[in-house]
Amino acid sequence: MKCTACQEVDSGGTLGSGLSRRDFMKVCTAAAVYLGLDASFGAQIAEAAAAKRLPVVWISGQECTGCTETLLRATHPTLEHLILDLISLDYHETLLSGAGKQAEEALEAAMKAGGYVMVAEGAFPTKDGGVYCKVGGKPIVDILAEAGKHAAACIAIGSCSSWGGMPSASPNPTEARGAGEVLKMKGVNIPVMNIPGCPPNPYNFLSAVLYFVTFGKLPDLDDKGRPKFAYSRLIHENCERRPHFDAGRFAEKFGDDGHNQGYCLYKLGCKGPETYNNCSTLTFGDVGAGSWPVGMGAPCFGCSEQGVGFTVPLHSPARLVNVTPPAFFSPIDGAKGGGVTAGAAAVAAAVVGAAVGAGLATSKKVGEVEEGKGK
Amino acid sequence: MERREFLKLTAASGLLIAADALPAQASGAKELPPDAVGLLYDATLCIGCKACMVSCKQVNSQKGGALWSEGMTAPPYEFAGGAQIWDAPTDLSGKSVNIIQLYRSGSGTAKDDPSGYSFVKRQCMHCVHPACVSACPVSAMKKDPRTGIVTYDKDACIGCRYCQVACPWNIPRFEWDQAFPQIRKCQLCRHREEGKYSACAEACPVGATIYGKTADLRTEAARRLALPAGSSTRYPLGRVDSGRFVESKVARYEQHAYGLHEVGGAQCFVLAGVPFDKLGLPQLPEGAFAAKSETIQHTLYKGMIAPGILLAGLLFAAYRSSQDHE
Numbered sequence: 168m169k170c171t172a173c174q175e176v177d178s179g180g181t182l183g184s185g186l187s188r189r190d191f192m193k194v195c196t197a198a199a200v201y202l203g204l205d206a207s208f209g210a211q212i213a214e215a216a217a218a219k220r221l222p223v224v225w226i227s228g229q230e231c232t233g234c235t236e237t238l239l240r241a242t243h244p245t246l247e248h249l250i251l252d253l254i255s256l257d258y259h260e261t262l263l264s265g266a267g268k269q270a271e272e273a274l275e276a277a278m279k280a281g282g283y284v285m286v287a288e289g290a291f292p293t294k295d296g297g298v299y300c301k302v303g304g305k306p307i308v309d310i311l312a313e314a315g316k317h318a319a320a321c322i323a324i325g326s327c328s329s330w331g332g333m334p335s336a337s338p339n340p341t342e343a344r345g346a347g348e349v350l351k352m353k354g355v356n357i358p359v360m361n362i363p364g365c366p367p368n369p370y371n372f373l374s375a376v377l378y379f380v381t382f383g384k385l386p387d388l389d390d391k392g393r394p395k396f397a398y399s400r401l402i403h404e405n406c407e408r409r410p411h412f413d414a415g416r417f418a419e420k421f422g423d424d425g426h427n428q429g430y431c432l433y434k435l436g437c438k439g440p441e442t443y444n445n446c447s448t449l450t451f452g453d454v455g456a457g458s459w460p461v462g463m464g465a466p467c468f469g470c471s472e473q474g475v476g477f478t479v480p481l482h483s484p485a486r487l488v489n490v491t492p493p494a495f496f497s498p499i500d501g502a503k504g505g506g507v508t509a510g511a512a513a514v515a516a517a518v519v520g521a522a523v524g525a526g527l528a529t530s531k532k533v534g535e536v537e538e539g540k541g542k
Numbered sequence: 543m544e545r546r547e548f549l550k551l552t553a554a555s556g557l558l559i560a561a562d563a564l565p566a567q568a569s570g571a572k573e574l575p576p577d578a579v580g581l582l583y584d585a586t587l588c589i590g591c592k593a594c595m596v597s598c599k600q601v602n603s604q605k606g607g608a609l610w611s612e613g614m615t616a617p618p619y620e621f622a623g624g625a626q627i628w629d630a631p632t633d634l635s636g637k638s639v640n641i642i643q644l645y646r647s648g649s650g651t652a653k654d655d656p657s658g659y660s661f662v663k664r665q666c667m668h669c670v671h672p673a674c675v676s677a678c679p680v681s682a683m684k685k686d687p688r689t690g691i692v693t694y695d696k697d698a699c700i701g702c703r704y705c706q707v708a709c710p711w712n713i714p715r716f717e718w719d720q721a722f723p724q725i726r727k728c729q730l731c732r733h734r735e736e737g738k739y740s741a742c743a744e745a746c747p748v749g750a751t752i753y754g755k756t757a758d759l760r761t762e763a764a765r766r767l768a769l770p771a772g773s774s775t776r777y778p779l780g781r782v783d784s785g786r787f788v789e790s791k792v793a794r795y796e797q798h799a800y801g802l803h804e805v806g807g808a809q810c811f812v813l814a815g816v817p818f819d820k821l822g823l824p825q826l827p828e829g830a831f832a833a834k835s836e837t838i839q840h841t842l843y844k845g846m847i848a849p850g851i852l853l854a855g856l857l858f859a860a861y862r863s864s865q866d867h868e
Contacts, residue, residue, distance in 0.1 A: 484788060489651065492644050497632040499644070
């Protein structure tokens with residue numbers, strides 16, 4: 168398979184499919200930096216990615232294709248570079264050129280080979296044997312379990328796949344669940360990494376994939392199976408509007424004076440204080456600063472946080488998770504002057520001494536005068 | 543002047559003095575006014591966002607507000623610089639009558655824990671029997687007989703600052719940097735039109751500060767103290783009777799509503815998860831200081847009898863001394 172549409176004019180040596188060596192190194196170094204690794208790991212990532220393209224199988228459940236769309240909008244690497252140079256995308260319903268039987272054969276071939284990374288997109292309905300979502304006449308939950316058995320690891324992309332997301336919102340008529348939960352239910356024990364978000368930032372996904380390619384394992388995960396390099400901090404902590412929160416300046420309504428001046432959106436229901444993600448630092452779409460919901464003036468919806476997005480009403484105030492008060496908060500007993508300095512005490516003593524001396528001298532003189540009069 | 547006329551005049555003035563002293567004799571504990579209003583601040587709900595401070599400053603800089611003065615163009619910001627926008631008060635002052643402060647200890651990570659951190663809101667407590675009103679020699683400080691709001695009248699004030707010394711919480715602050723200074727203190731946004739209420743409670747997004755009738759606030763405080771920690775309850779937003787609520791988890795409370803009994807009771811209360819003395823709210827006796835000092839004063843001057851006796855004694859001593867001299 169060769170992509171002719173994405174051929175580039177190569178300035179240096181090429182890697183055989185149009186990506187210049189220079190661009191390839193840039194991509195890998197950027198990925199290393201996203202991962203919180205030293206930029207020098209870029210070379211190691213490049214080496215690993217060039218050596219063998221990681222086979223990837225993409226299973227889509229109850230989804231809107233938003234997570235695929237987010238990947239389509241990545242620019243470093245672009246999707247074609249990703250699927251043609253860095254990984255080998257063996258099966259993906261949306262991006263596959265083949266269809267029907269041909270497509271399903273690709274999946275079967277991949278499963279026979281094994282050792283691939285299975286990416287799960289969308290939630291998986293478990294009610295009534297999973298009949299609410301089928302591909303090729305088979306319930307998607309069974310396809311997921313079958314593909315999972317031969318996979319080295321599963322990456323659940325998007326909130327739906329991570330914990331159920333929007334299809335699992337109350338009343339959850341199809342009993343939709345995340346991929347990790349379904350795999351566990353089906354007795355498939357493979358490492359699962361969640362990249363929640365609606366959609367997640369493509370670079371969180373790409374960086375995690377490249378990490379897997381390089382080191383042969385998943386990056387450090389938190390207790391909810393999310394990579395720590397991306398999900399260890401609250402959006403609130405690094406938010407560009409945080410100084411307004413700390414100074415008590417809030418937008419009260421959409422379009423009011425405070426909203427126009429970029430004040431904090433907490434009162435409009437922003438869920439940044441209880442949502443773990445790196446939206447505030449990474450932003451979306453590679454179009455510069457401010458390209459994320461809060462940057463645009465829309466309160467964070469908490470889309471990536473289980474129990475917040477699709478669960479809590481959009482405009483209800485967020486519960487603050489371990490809000491760390493800023494260092495400049497005024498303490499209970501703030502400094503109230505610096506006390507008496509030695510210099511001030513000396514001046515005061517000199518003044519008092521002079522006054523006492525003058526008083527004594529005067530009274531002595533008055534006494535002398537009166538004595539003189541008496542005589 | 544004839545001897546008879548002189549005696550008449552003396553008797554009349556004596557009566558006048560005695561009559562003046564009589565109404566002030568009614569000291570002792572004062573009662574809560576029937577329509578008393580106040581604030582309930584719950585530190586366990588507070589998120590330290592300072593929305594109350596910003597709102598307080600804006601609203602009170604409007605005509606008639608506690609921070610307003612004739613001809614002012616911008617709210618009195620602290621450390622404002624040239625741009626007149628930077629407000630970072632470190633304490634109550636002539637420019638700030640409401641402040642959120644931070645208690646921090648140890649690692650300072652657990653909220654509402656004595657070894658963690660807690661916020662605390664400081665503003666006038668609006669005492670039932672205010673010491674500042676008692677100490678004020680010119681009735682610049684007054685307690686509204688209906689709402690119980692402790693008010694300040696700049697036109698009556700002589701700038702003696704007795705109110706500052708008298709207040710057990712050091713609430714009234716003097717404008718040291720002004721040529722014609724005033725005392726600044728929270729007056730519960732009494733200048734706002736009917737239907738509006740305290741700006742701090744109105745601005746609070748989480749219901750940490752609520753406004754309402756003191757009686758209702760007492761009930762609400764008692765309800766919260768009775769809730770088991772870890773349970774979930776609905777906290778009113780804005781006013782205690784607003785009908786708007788926010789659902790929150792109940793934190794562990796110190797089993798006391800500060801302001802309920804301190805120095806004769808106040809109209810504003812504080813709930814917290816950290817001992818109050820660590821939050822700058824000292825342990826104070828139950829009786830009002832003002833009641834004590836007024837009792838002493840009014841006993842001494844009761845009917846002007848004691849001063850009369852003293853005067854008579856002095857006159858007698860002077861008379862005898864002059865006799866000896868002759």
